[in-house]
Amino acid sequence: MPEAQHVNHNVGLWFVDPEAVDLPALLHANGGVLSPDELARGDRFRAPVHRRDHLITRLLVRTVLSQRLSLAAHTLRFGTNAHGRPYLLAQPDLSFNVSHTDGLIVLAIAQAGEVGVDVERLQTDRATWRLAEYCFAADELAALRRVAPDRFDETFFSYWTLKEAYLKARGTGLSTALDSFSFDLDDTHRIGFSAPAGADRDHATHFWLLRPFPMHLCALCVRLCPQPPSLNAWNIALPDTAGAALNPAVLRQSIAY
Ligand SMILES: CC(C)(COP(=O)(O)OP(=O)(O)OC[C@H]1O[C@@H](n2cnc3c(N)ncnc32)[C@H](O)[C@@H]1OP(=O)(O)O)[C@@H](O)C(=O)NCCC(=O)NCCS
Structure with missing residues (x-):
């Protein structure tokens, strides 16, 4: 077997509580780091909280990637694919992804494969049957009908975040x-997955469902990675990126498909 198949790849997760960030101080400490486009996009948000989260996200991405690549943060240039996925122009193969929700921002970086991440706040008013019927596949809806009412919200957001990731x-x-692929959460700890018909081989696709904080769910997907990667997570308080190591509760994990 080629040696590369034994490499235990790593995926890093950096969580930020935007409420804990002093934005004026962060912007002051990072003067000149954000591009004119990033600043202009921030100014287009009507709600101050969305502007704040946008600016913190941009600085999180630039700070962590610049440390990873040993490059000055302001020199990083980004493009987007046809569907809006950002990538680094200088290193399009370095896979990273961000997600933001009420009270939490996360950045994921994979050493190998392609990473997707989604965080959601467990908000009861968003977990509705109407939205489920719009987004979920038939077998996911059937499974959702079987869950006890007090498990509805968490189950809804489990499907939601996994689909997004x-x-x-x-x-x-x-x-x-959204109904061309589906997850099976009937087993208590596992994540079963049916890929879209005709999609590339997804045997090297790995999923996790995490509860990093009591009010937030986080789903993580790494595709095209021959071995299940190991996870490292940090809870950081920008501008400091060292942060505290976080051991997010792993609610579920897939087997490799
Ligand atoms: C844009 C989308 C990729 C994620 O949107 P979202 O869940 O609302 O937002 P998140 O905060 O989790 O992710 C947004 C980030 O994803 C990244 N992103 C955008 N398009 C992307 C794509 N095609 N692929 C991967 N990442 C993408 C961006 O970095 C973006 O953040 P930024 O604008 O600050 O750079 C897309 O799935 C979407 O529009 N979803 C709408 C919600 C929905 O109907 N979901 C159904 C779930 S069952």
Whole structure:
């Protein structure tokens, strides 16, 4: 067997609580780091909280990637694929992905393969049957009907975040039909997965469902990675990126498909 198959690849997760960030101080400490486009996009958000989260996300991505690549943060240039997935112009193969929700921002970077991440706050008012019927596949809806009412919200967001993380790892966004692939969460700890018909071989696709904080779910997908990667997570308080190592509760994990 080639040696590369034994390499235990790693995926890193950096979590930031935007409420804990002093944005004016962060921007001051990072003067000149954000591009004019990034700053202009921030100014287009009406809600201050969305502007804040946008700016923190941009600085999180630039700071961690610049440390990873030993390059100055302001020199990084980004492009997007046809579906909006950002990538580094100088290193298009370095796979990273971000997600933001009410009270949490996360950056994922994979050493190998393609990574997608999604965080959601467990908000009861968003977990509705109407939305489920719009987004979920028939077998997911059937499984959701079987769960006890007090498990509905968490189960809804488990399917939701896993579907988002997979779409984001593929980089195709909502151009991939949401009912063309599905997850099986009947087993208590496992994640079963049926890939879209005709999709590339997904035997090297790995999923995790994490509960990094009591009010937030996080799904992670790494595709095209021959071995299940190991996870490392940090809870950081920008501008400091060293942060505290985080051991997010692993609610479920896939076997390799
Ligand atoms: C854009 C989309 C990829 C994710 O959107 P989202 O869940 O609302 O937002 P998140 O915060 O999790 O992710 C947004 C980030 O994903 C990244 N992104 C955008 N398009 C992407 C794509 N095609 N592939 C991967 N990542 C993408 C961007 O970095 C973006 O953050 P940024 O604008 O600050 O750079 C897409 O799936 C979408 O529009 N979803 C809408 C919600 C929906 O209907 N979901 C169905 C779930 S069952």
